[in-house]
Amino acid sequence: MNIRFGFLTMIMALAAIPLNAQVYKTSTGTVKFYSHTTVEDINATNSTVAAALNTATGAVEFSVSINSFQFKKALMQKHFQENYMESGKFPKSTFKGTVEKNSAVNYKKDGTYSVNVKGKLTIHGQTKDVTIPGKIIVKGGKITLTADGKDFKVKPADYKIKIPANNAAQIAEEIEVSVNCELSKK
Amino acid sequence: MHSKPLYKAVAFCTTAFLFIGLSAQDDTTSSMLDEDPVKSEKVQNSFKTTKVINLQSVEVTDAGVFDFKINHRFGPVNSGAYNMFGLDAASVRIGGEYGVIPNLMVGAGRSSIEKTVDGYFKYRMMHQTSDNKKPLGILLFGGVAYRNVNFTFPVTSMERLAYTAQLILGRKFSENFSLVVSPSLVHYNLGKNEFSNTQYALGLGMRQKLTKRTTLNLEYIPVFGEHGSYHNSISVGFDIETGGHVFQLHFTNSTGNNESNFIARTDGDWKTGGVRFGFNISRVFTFVDPSRFKNNSY
Numbered sequence: 467m468n469i470r471f472g473f474l475t476m477i478m479a480l481a482a483i484p485l486n487a488q489v490y491k492t493s494t495g496t497v498k499f500y501s502h503t504t505v506e507d508i509n510a511t512n513s514t515v516a517a518a519l520n521t522a523t524g525a526v527e528f529s530v531s532i533n534s535f536q537f538k539k540a541l542m543q544k545h546f547q548e549n550y551m552e553s554g555k556f557p558k559s560t561f562k563g564t565v566e567k568n569s570a571v572n573y574k575k576d577g578t579y580s581v582n583v584k585g586k587l588t589i590h591g592q593t594k595d596v597t598i599p600g601k602i603i604v605k606g607g608k609i610t611l612t613a614d615g616k617d618f619k620v621k622p623a624d625y626k627i628k629i630p631a632n633n634a635a636q637i638a639e640e641i642e643v644s645v646n647c648e649l650s651k652k
Numbered sequence: 653m654h655s656k657p658l659y660k661a662v663a664f665c666t667t668a669f670l671f672i673g674l675s676a677q678d679d680t681t682s683s684m685l686d687e688d689p690v691k692s693e694k695v696q697n698s699f700k701t702t703k704v705i706n707l708q709s710v711e712v713t714d715a716g717v718f719d720f721k722i723n724h725r726f727g728p729v730n731s732g733a734y735n736m737f738g739l740d741a742a743s744v745r746i747g748g749e750y751g752v753i754p755n756l757m758v759g760a761g762r763s764s765i766e767k768t769v770d771g772y773f774k775y776r777m778m779h780q781t782s783d784n785k786k787p788l789g790i791l792l793f794g795g796v797a798y799r800n801v802n803f804t805f806p807v808t809s810m811e812r813l814a815y816t817a818q819l820i821l822g823r824k825f826s827e828n829f830s831l832v833v834s835p836s837l838v839h840y841n842l843g844k845n846e847f848s849n850t851q852y853a854l855g856l857g858m859r860q861k862l863t864k865r866t867t868l869n870l871e872y873i874p875v876f877g878e879h880g881s882y883h884n885s886i887s888v889g890f891d892i893e894t895g896g897h898v899f900q901l902h903f904t905n906s907t908g909n910n911e912s913n914f915i916a917r918t919d920g921d922w923k924t925g926g927v928r929f930g931f932n933i934s935r936v937f938t939f940v941d942p943s944r945f946k947n948n949s950y
Contacts, residue, residue, distance in 0.1 A: 489684055518684035531689040533696065539938040540714035541896060548697045549864050549893075554827040557690045633895065 488522040490609045495647030497530055500615055501638040508542065508637070510535040517647040519609060524568025526583055526611065528561040528647070550627050551590055559589045563598075571602055578603045592625040600645065609649045615642030692783035698824040701898040701934045702749060702757070702774070704857035705871045705887040706906055706914045710789040710822030710832060712776050713751040713759075716940025721747045721761065722933045723909040730925030738928055745909035754945055755779070763909050767800040770910040772816075780823060793818035793834075797910045811842040814912035818855065828861040836873075838916040847878040851916040859891070867891040869902070873915055883926075885918040900932040 495515035501508040516529040532553040537543040547553040563585015565571065571579045579602045587596045600613035619640040622629060629637050699709035702719065713719045727741025735741065747761020747770075755776035762769050772795030780789045795816040798809075815838070822832040834855035843849035853875040859867045873885040889902025905920030905927050906913070920926030 491685070493689065514689050516685045516689045520684060525684065527684050529683075529685055529689050531691075531693075533693050534689065536943060538941055538943075540717055540942050541936050541938070543942075544697055545895075552827075552864075558688075 489518055489520050489652065490649035491518045491652045492516070492647050492649045495528070495611075495649075496645070497528075498615070498644045498646075499535075499620075500642045500644070502642070503636055503638050506636045508537070510537045510543075510546070512536070515645075515647060517611065517649060519565075519611065519649055521568075521571075521573040521609070524565035524571075526561070526563055526565060526585070528645075530559045532557055532559060550622070550629070556589075556591045559587075561585055561587045561596075561598075563596075565602070566597075571604075573604055573609065576605050587620075589620065589625040590627050594624055607651065611645060611647045611649065613643070613645040615644040618643045618645070692781045692785065695780040695782055695789070695824050698780070698789065698822060698830040699859055700867060700891040700893050701900070701932075703900065703932060703934075704832060704859065705869050705889045705900060705902050705904060705932075706885060706909065707832065707834060707855045707857045707871055707873065708774060708791070708793050708818065708820055708911075709857065709859075710776075710780075710791060710820060710824075710830070712755055712774055712791070713749045713757040713936075714942065715751040715754045715945045716938060716942060717751045718937045718939055719749040720933075720935045720937065721745070721749065721759075723747075723761075723763075723930070724932070725904070725907050725909070725928045725930035728920055728926050728928055729903075730927075743907050743909075761910070763913070765908045765913065768797050768908070768910055768913065769800060770795060770797040770912075772796070772911070774820075787823060789820070789822040791820040791822070793820055793911070795911045797912045807842055814838065814840045816911035816915065818911065820855075830859050832857045836911070836915055838912050840912065840916070844880060847880050851879055852876045853884075853915050855915070862890075865893040869900070871904075873918075875916060879916060881919070882916065883918050883921050885914050886922055896936055898932075898934040900934070902930055902932075903927050904930055 493516045494513060495517045496511065496513050497515050498511045512530055512535045514531060514534045518527045532551045533547055535546065537546065563583045566582045566584055581602055582597050582599055584597045586593050598613050599617040600611060603610040620643050621640050699711045702709055702711045702713055723745040725743045727735055727738035729737045731738050743765045745761050745763040747759060749757050749759035751757045758773045760771045772793060774791055774793045776789065776791045778786055778790040780786055797814045799812045816836065818834050818836040820832055820834045822830065824830040836853045836855050837850065839850045853873050855873045857871045859869045861867045869889045869891060871887040875884055883905055885906045887902050887904035889900055892899045905922050906918040907928060908914045908917060920928065
């Protein structure tokens with residue numbers, strides 16, 4: 467009986483170890499966005515992005531604090547928080563998804579893989595199904611997830627972010643979002 | 653010893669939990685992230701600008717930002733139709749504020765009333781935080797005003813000065829509602845004989861958001877003790893935010909725009925229509941990229 471119990475415990479332990487070992491994380495990832503119009507270019511950077519990747523299942527997750535986006539102008543930042551993103555009500559944006567064809571990525575070997583990540587993007591309390599083209603870069607035991615703003619575009623209107631007619635000329639209909647998160651084993 | 657069926661049941665349950673644990677990896681309700689990026693944050697946007705109406709709010713001009721201020725008060729409404737209910741007269745202050753470093757701003761201006769030049773600073777000692785570990789914003793205000801007007805009797809330069817010290821306690825209770833309570837001291841070097849040169853008052857101000865970009869503001873500044881024929885300042889107004897400008901439109905019984913004047917020397921009486929229509933215009937200009945300041949607090 468004791469031997470069998472011990473055997474069961476061993477299986478449990480074996481099952482649990484790889485589960486944790488396969489998750490790569492960061493809490494200092496970067497997300498930037500760029501809005502281009504003929505009137506004004508707007509840039510903002512957030513370097514406190516939490517992200518995680520499970521290399522076994524291809525599950526990815528991002529969580530972004532809205533108030534941590536830094537702008538070139540303090541007033542712009544305030545308007546972004548209060549008038550557009552309503553960060554009091556919706557303090558963060560999240561993405562939960564899965565790397566498509568995850569098995570094609572060899573996480574044990576250094577290399578760069580172009581992938582599509584499919585999942586649910588939540589901004590301003592609105593959730594949409596999206597597919598984001600990006601890259602997985604494996605190097606020296608660390609995994610970097612990147613997306614280029616040229617490939618990853620977000621329309622404020624899709625997420626019920628209202629832009630008054632007065633400001634429509636300054637804010638692009640499509641915002642380019644770029645992602646760069648270096649994950650390490652935790 | 654356990655009976656065999658019980659052992660099997662335990663083993664089954666454990667295995668089942670293990671599989672639930674495994675499959676939960678793809679479940680959207682669970683999270684792999686052990687850290688929430690939204691930690692305790694400094695509470696922002698308690699007021700649309702650095703003033704409630706006349707009173708200072710808990711906002712401080714951001715570091716590297718210049719805020720150009722025009723404060724305009726028309727004549728009293730009870731001056732009658734001949735004076736277009738006050739619109740024919742004007743008292744204006746033109747000034748500006750600059751954020752020197754995060755949490756410290758300085759300001760200066762000149763008012764037409766008594767040809768007053770004023771200067772002041774406002775310093776944030778404590779910033780309200782979203783986790784309520786710091787439930788209040790605490791700020792310190794110090795101001796000095798120099799009345800350059802020709803008096804009918806001889807006065808020295810020192811006598812032309814008046815000082816204001818204020819402790820500003822403020823809290824944003826919700827996205828829409830914010831309050832300030834400001835114990836204040838005003839000292840005039842040149843006083844009137846019938847009451848003290850030093851006056852104590854309590855500034856009370858609030859704002860209620862009506863829409864994202866407009867707010868209703870109320871203000872009441874009771875002065876404690878004898879202050880002659882002067883009245884307590886009472887104001888009601890609206891903030892309207894349009895891009896880089898904030899327009900504040902209001903009715904107030906105060907004419908002056910510097911603290912020593914509107915706290916201790918408000919001469920209008922609401923009861924008899926001694927109220928003025930007025931507006932403040934605030935326009936901000938960014939001079940220094942905020943990333944140049946460490947620990948910037950926006």
